[in-house]
Amino acid sequence: MKQFVIAGNSAAGISAVEAIRTKDKESKIIVISDEDYPSYCRCLISYYLAGEVGEDKLLYRPENFYKDYNIELILNKKVLRVDPKKNRVILEDKTQLNFDYLLIATGASPKFPDIAGIKKRGVFGFRTIKDVKDIEKILPYTKTACVLGGGLIGLKVAYALHRRNIETKIIIKSRQVLSQILDFEAARFVQKKLEENGIEIIFGQDAVEIIGDGDTKAIKLESGKIIGCSLVIVGKGIIPNIDLVKETNIKFNEGIISNEYMQTNIPNIYTAGDVCESFDITLGTYAINALWPVAIEQGKVAGLNMAGESFKYEGSLGMNSLEFFGLAVVSLGMYRIKENDTSFEELKICDEKRNIYKKLILKNNLLVGGILIGDIRNSGLYLRLIKEKVDVSAIKEKLLAENFSYPVIKDLLKKEKEKIYV
């Protein structure tokens, strides 16, 4: 009988536990979380803030999950330190837990800009149920809110606050929304949708100060402009929670480095999810893809391997699906190429009247990424072509055609997973 310790109770942690239990029903599994809740759907907290999803629906797994899977769950405790030499972890209350196998799936935390007043009451990150509950407390007194950052988190929060009838302004340093997943042209579609629905976006500006006497009263922008607001939400990216390995010989860069088995450089210590850097198949380098489905995939691979399998991870890639006021958006892998880089090929449809934008990026006849706006049908097929590295030279002109569908790619695929045509 072995002892598995899982530091982290979200997507990667739960996925790993479920994978371990497919192979090993007996061994002891201890899951540790620094939050106060059983595993919940982190990506739904903006829907929760918007009032579209109740707290009961946030639960990711049924209430009896931990009992059914025979898991000891430790809540509200941070893992302070890993001791790889003695195979143990030390929790913040000095508890020590031994492990045969450890998974570090501690996730990430919001990155706060280093500006005056950032610690004032009324300034929040947006990552946890607790964040939502704290924001909720000051909503009754809030007329205007400012969201710093125009990434996925920023826009989702802005949407939620708008739904709660709060006047919402998004402050973005760059000249477009979603600059980490969309090109400028695609971002215009999303921007237009948000603005049409009453969300104000200020581009090319950073907040330089949060003004107020203890409580937030306003923010000051680079331009000197002051915007009155009692609520500021920061969506300026994340930092992987790697403090627990900083004084060990476990290798990390921005995140903890994993190999193709989701293993760190210490053989019995694995890592998965937002905290880890893994090989990105479209970038060809190590990267953090802090995304729910990626965390699930990685957790599963880690779990299987911790339970004795030798399962290789195909690598991660950036993939996002979102929706704002009826506009559906999908972004896969590489979404923008450097100007004048002729090693890539772009296929594109831009139809402003129908609110449709589609772009695919190819390199050496392989699909490496794309953006779909307004019409996201069959987007999974593009993801499959990217992941399976299918040579698409024979179907290039069909990729963005109206009748693009599974039969078009069927004969090009290397592996037929499920056969349905006879």
Added chain:
Amino acid sequence: MKRLYYRIDKCLGCRSCEIACAVAHAGEETLFCAIKQKVLPRKKVYFFEGKNFPLSCLHCKEHPCVDACMAGALVYDKEKGLVIHNEERCVGCWICVMVCPYGAIRPDINRKIPVRCDKCKNKDEPACVKACPTTAILWQEEDFLLEVKK
């Protein structure tokens, strides 16, 4: 565990299956109701290189949609070989559409919900099978494919 198979040489592309699917998933199960409620068929027939290919959720044994669902709205029922979509929990984030390796989950943008084949779960046989005039749609046990190979 029965699954849907298709005989491509028999499919005429008449789309009777699409209509039957929409009707079967309309409130009162009538054509009128399906049209009025703008019910999107969960099955679609694609035309490619002179042939017709009906397609709907394959209820894959490896099911990336279930894994990726960030709302916990999808569950795989191993015994029934069925991906069950809990519409109550679904928030319409389109992640399942983005990861479906067959493009078989259809986004119903108006209702803000993905639609997928449920094998007409409460009936003895899916509506598309009954509706097909040329018996191009087969409702068979899994080992049927082995027999075909022989």
